Amino acid sequence: MPGILTPTETERRPERRPQRRTDDPDHGDHGNGRRPPTDKRTGGGGDGDNWNDRPQGSRGPREKLKRYRLGVFFALAGDLMFFVAIVSAFFVSQASGRFDAYNNYINPWLPTAIPPVLWLNTAVLIISSVTAEIARRKMFHQFDVMEEWFGLGKPTSRRAMPWLAATAFLGLVFLAGQWLAWQQLNVQGVFMRSNVSSHFFFLITGVHGIHLVLGVGALVGALLSLRYSQQVENRQIIVDCSVWYWHSMGVFWIFLFALLAFFQ
Amino acid sequence: MSANPTPNPAQSRSSATQKPRSLFSADHRTIGRQYLLLALVAVAVGTVLSLLMRLHLTWPDRVLPFHGPILPEDYLALVTFHGTLMVFFVLTTAPQNGFGNLILPSQIGARGMAFPRLNCASFWLTTLSMMVLLSATFAPGGGPISGWTAYPPLSAVASAGPGQGMGMDLWLASLTLFSLATTMASVNTLTTVVRMRCDGMTWNRLPLTVWGWFTAALLSLLAFSVLLAALVLLFCDRHAGTSFFVPMGDVVNGVLQDAKHGSGNGSPLLWLHLFWFFGHPEVYIAILPGMGLTSMVLANFARRRIFNYNLMIATTLLIGFLGILVWGHHMFVAGLNPFAGTAFSISTMAIAIPSSAKVLSWLATIWRSRPEYRTAMLFALGFVSLFVTGGLTGPILAQPILDQYLHNTFFVVAHFHLIMAMAGAFGLFSATYYWFPQITATAARPGRLMSEGLGRVHFWGTILGAYATFLPMHITGLEGEPRHYAQLTGIPGQAGHLMAKPMLMQTHITYGAIFLVLAQIPFLVNLVWSFRNGRLAGENPWAATTMEWKPGLFLADLADETSPEETISVYRGPCDYRDGNNPATFHPQWVSESVAE
Ligand code: HEM
Numbered sequence: 001m002p003g004i005l006t007p008t009e010t011e012r013r014p015e016r017r018p019q020r021r022t023d024d025p026d027h028g029d030h031g032n033g034r035r036p037p038t039d040k041r042t043g044g045g046g047d048g049d050n051w052n053d054r055p056q057g058s059r060g061p062r063e064k065l066k067r068y069r070l071g072v073f074f075a076l077a078g079d080l081m082f083f084v085a086i087v088s089a090f091f092v093s094q095a096s097g098r099f100d101a102y103n104n105y106i107n108p109w110l111p112t113a114i115p116p117v118l119w120l121n122t123a124v125l126i127i128s129s130v131t132a133e134i135a136r137r138k139m140f141h142q143f144d145v146m147e148e149w150f151g152l153g154k155p156t157s158r159r160a161m162p163w164l165a166a167t168a169f170l171g172l173v174f175l176a177g178q179w180l181a182w183q184q185l186n187v188q189g190v191f192m193r194s195n196v197s198s199h200f201f202f203l204i205t206g207v208h209g210i211h212l213v214l215g216v217g218a219l220v221g222a223l224l225s226l227r228y229s230q231q232v233e234n235r236q237i238i239v240d241c242s243v244w245y246w247h248s249m250g251v252f253w254i255f256l257f258a259l260l261a262f263f264q
Numbered sequence: 265m266s267a268n269p270t271p272n273p274a275q276s277r278s279s280a281t282q283k284p285r286s287l288f289s290a291d292h293r294t295i296g297r298q299y300l301l302l303a304l305v306a307v308a309v310g311t312v313l314s315l316l317m318r319l320h321l322t323w324p325d326r327v328l329p330f331h332g333p334i335l336p337e338d339y340l341a342l343v344t345f346h347g348t349l350m351v352f353f354v355l356t357t358a359p360q361n362g363f364g365n366l367i368l369p370s371q372i373g374a375r376g377m378a379f380p381r382l383n384c385a386s387f388w389l390t391t392l393s394m395m396v397l398l399s400a401t402f403a404p405g406g407g408p409i410s411g412w413t414a415y416p417p418l419s420a421v422a423s424a425g426p427g428q429g430m431g432m433d434l435w436l437a438s439l440t441l442f443s444l445a446t447t448m449a450s451v452n453t454l455t456t457v458v459r460m461r462c463d464g465m466t467w468n469r470l471p472l473t474v475w476g477w478f479t480a481a482l483l484s485l486l487a488f489s490v491l492l493a494a495l496v497l498l499f500c501d502r503h504a505g506t507s508f509f510v511p512m513g514d515v516v517n518g519v520l521q522d523a524k525h526g527s528g529n530g531s532p533l534l535w536l537h538l539f540w541f542f543g544h545p546e547v548y549i550a551i552l553p554g555m556g557l558t559s560m561v562l563a564n565f566a567r568r569r570i571f572n573y574n575l576m577i578a579t580t581l582l583i584g585f586l587g588i589l590v591w592g593h594h595m596f597v598a599g600l601n602p603f604a605g606t607a608f609s610i611s612t613m614a615i616a617i618p619s620s621a622k623v624l625s626w627l628a629t630i631w632r633s634r635p636e637y638r639t640a641m642l643f644a645l646g647f648v649s650l651f652v653t654g655g656l657t658g659p660i661l662a663q664p665i666l667d668q669y670l671h672n673t674f675f676v677v678a679h680f681h682l683i684m685a686m687a688g689a690f691g692l693f694s695a696t697y698y699w700f701p702q703i704t705a706t707a708a709r710p711g712r713l714m715s716e717g718l719g720r721v722h723f724w725g726t727i728l729g730a731y732a733t734f735l736p737m738h739i740t741g742l743e744g745e746p747r748h749y750a751q752l753t754g755i756p757g758q759a760g761h762l763m764a765k766p767m768l769m770q771t772h773i774t775y776g777a778i779f780l781v782l783a784q785i786p787f788l789v790n791l792v793w794s795f796r797n798g799r800l801a802g803e804n805p806w807a808a809t810t811m812e813w814k815p816g817l818f819l820a821d822l823a824d825e826t827s828p829e830e831t832i833s834v835y836r837g838p839c840d841y842r843d844g845n846n847p848a849t850f851h852p853q854w855v856s857e858s859v860a861e
């Protein structure tokens with residue numbers, strides 16, 4: 001088995017093999033792209049699959065997965081810029097004041113005291129990232145993937161589903177907690193329009209919340225595909241991508257939370 | 265070539281289920297054509313609007329049929345629609361997504377884009393965005409009047425002018441959709457270039473067009489995300505009572521805004537920073553694909569290697585990188601810290617270095633060659649000419665002290681119309697003439713060429729019209745003609761005296777513009793006529809080296825399960841025209857060494 005999965009290091013170096021042809025029977029992949037999509041790090045073949053050597057569509061079991069993952073990462077890079085822009089605006093607004101009619105310098109920024117429930121929400125979100133990661137790894141568990149490959153049911157889905165559902169649930173708990181935080185602020189008479197600082201508090205929690213709603217949507221989509229999709233490859237992709245998105249929203253939140261809690 | 269015995273099931277299925285002709289097709293060529301059609305509609309509307317502006321500036325008292333007199337707010341709405349349509353729906357959409365979709369996958373030896381369905385969604389989101397924008401015409405109060413840059417407080421306060429209520433909201437909605445669509449499209453482009461290159465297509469074998477699209481996609485991803493954030497903030501200012509951009513004590517049309525915008529401490533400067541952080545990369549998004557194409561077309565018709573290929577790749581990336589660092593040059597007179605002004609001035613002049621390197625490479629590539637002056641080549645040369653003319657005023661504007669005077673005058677209008685609007689359009693024209701066989705060919709019908717005769721008329725008319733229209737604007741700008749003013753005649757007092765001089769040239773500029781628009785008639789005729797009756801292109805009509813002209817490649821990606829899939833491989837960099845004097849000998853990227861020797 002490993003002999004098939006792992007072309008030797010020299011074989012993978014294009015400059016040493018001017019004749020890069022795929023019809024060589026010993027050359028690992030035979031171009032059908034149908035090797036089992038396991039997560040085993042073979043150091044070649046499975047994860048070293050190199051565009052340089054092989055035609056598209058036959059670059060190993062993870063070709064499609066990697067493509068989608070890369071797409072998600074690019075999208076997240078854009079999203080990061082979105083938050084960076086808002087955070088820069090935060091700092092710029094925080095630092096800027098004006099002169100009043102008597103030539104006094106005024107900075108009307110009144111820090112918004114964050115409701116303590118945010119700490120709880122943050123914990124929930126971190127835990128949800130852990131469950132999400134467990135679900136993601138279940139999808140690539142080698143024995144299960146091999147079983148599926150042999151046609152023995154859908155063990156990956158069966159194992160990943162509870163963890164994924166837990167993630168979605170925790171996500172909803174987080175959203176409910178954020179809503180609660182808003183309510184608590186409103187009760188204290190702090191609204192979005194109250195102060196520059198509260199503008200940013202509601203804006204940041206709001207846009208991050210929208211991202212999480214989309215994330216929960218993606219998780220629900222992943223759950224549905226676990227239930228209904230037959231192709232293990234597609235299920236891996238949708239779980240993998242939603243979980244990477246979910247992790248990023250968690251990381252973004254930690255930074256945003258730190259901003260709101262400590263840098264007001 | 266080794267035939268691949270077992271076609272990958274997933275791939276064949278996707279290409280078979282995508283009926284290339286259907287409206288919601290996920291086929292990249294169809295989507296590319298749809299984008300081009302959308303851009304054609306946008307450019308037609310935008311052009312008519314610009315003519316109306318010219319007519320109004322020259323003969324302000326004329327009454328428009330079916331409309332009545334052009335009021336100042338009408339004029340400003342025209343400015344806004346014209347700018348938004350041209351910048352977003354023409355110059356961002358057509359080169360990057362139109363030709364990008366049509367050509368990019370073939371040029372890297374891929375059978376399609378990385379995410380076909382996402383691609384289709386981006387296109388329809390863009391279309392929806394344009395419909396929302398155009399629907400703003402019918403908003404009560406008319407279209408928005410704050411220009412494509414939408415500076416607050418004008419854009420943040422609904423009572424700031426007619427059209428700033430519903431009209432402005434629709435503008436915001438439209439640009440939000442557009443940002444999302446463009447971000448999706450750039451994710452697609454980036455992933456395609458990184459993951460879908462064929463066997464042997466290393467990074468420095470990528471054609472410069474691909475480098476242009478790739479860099480522009482990187483910029484789009486970063487820039488449009490920031491624009492989206494800015495739009496969200498502006499939306500909150502308009503509808504959630506915040507004051508990100510509205511300063512304390514702001515009085516708009518006699519009404520104090522404090523009550524409506526919280527007890528805020530906003531600043532329009534914040535919008536300027538966010539907007540131009542997007543806005544300057546945006547102008548490079550519009551021009552980078554054209555730069556790449558110019559390099560390739562010049563080399564193709566001069567039958568020369570591109571002068572210093574790797575440096576051209578580097579300058580493309582460097583322009584992209586520096587483009588992110590120069591946004592402050594739009595804000596010299598906005599109240600920027602003078603030290604920041606100096607820093608931005610230096611970074612802006614730094615960008616002239618890679619830009620000049622590109623010009624030098626273009627000139628060196630064609631130097632003493634005996635190029636074939638086909639229409640595509642003429643337009644590429646026109647691109648170089650306009651890029652130089654428009655670019656020379658850049659470093660002038662980049663001096664904060666000179667910009668004190670020149671900012672918001674027609675000098676700036678001349679600068680960016682030459683370098684962005686006209687050079688961008690010339691890039692698109694060159695692409696259209698060059699790739700017309702790719703635009704017209706489908707599985708069922710062969711590709712055709714455009715008529716060279718009409719093309720020549722089009723080229724000379726357009727370049728004369730472009731210079732006749734936009735060169736004099738430098739002079740009126742220097743004489744003090746401000747931009748975004750509905751009417752410059754009949755002003756009482758000293759100002760009227762000042763405006764008397766630039767007004768002398770208005771008629772000339774307007775005739776130039778009319779001539780420029782009329783010069784597009786041969787183009788439209790050519791498009792329609794050649795679509796059915798153009799000369800058959802055959803395989804590789806320009807004896808080009810890049811992969812989109814590989815025989816059979818195009819049929820391969822329309823293939824269904826039954827046709828054997830062939831491995832696509834690349835053996836060398838592009839533009840390998842070894843014997844410059846004999847056009848018959850050239851080495852396309854897809855021909856292996858053994859065959860070529
Ligand atoms: C040599 C390189 C360049 C330099 C130094 C330069 C410099 C400048 C400066 C300083 C301004 C601001 C003028 C003002 O508003 O007072 C400006 C405006 C502008 N430039 Fe450039 N530029 C360069 C190249 C380009 C290119 C390549 C494009 C587009 C393809 C471009 C498009 C524009 C546009 C659209 C504006 C006006 C934006 C507006 O106010 O609506 N520029 N340029």
Ligand SMILES: [Cu+2]
Nearest residue numbers: 544591593594
């Ligand atoms: Cu700029």
